[in-house]
Amino acid sequence: MAHPTEDILAAALSLPEGERLKIASELLASVGEPHDDAWDAAWLEELERREQAVRDGGSEGTPWSEVRARVLARLGAG
Known part of the structure; x- marks a missing residue:
């Protein structure tokens, strides 16, 4: 049985580049230090x-x- 993260990653990787960049940006913005x-x-x-x-x-x-x-x-x- 696949893990949900693997399913999400596979789905995200199938998207056009612009949509993948948007997802990557949002994910990066959701972790780490407060906004600077x-x-x-x-x-x-x-x-x-x-x-x-x-x-x-x-x-x-x-x-x-x-x-x-x-x-x-x-x-x-x-």
Whole structure:
């Protein structure tokens, strides 16, 4: 018998990317420290800086498959 979390994860992974990002964002927002406006502003500034670097041709970014592999390796799950 599958665990409810496995069923939920399987259903979430079948959604389009935009919906998965929304779910991920909501889940992350639901845990951890209380909301910090300064941290949110700093993170948004960093995201905008990185986006501009890509637009300016100064950064090509890293494919998600590579980033995911590195994260999983760090977590000992890869």
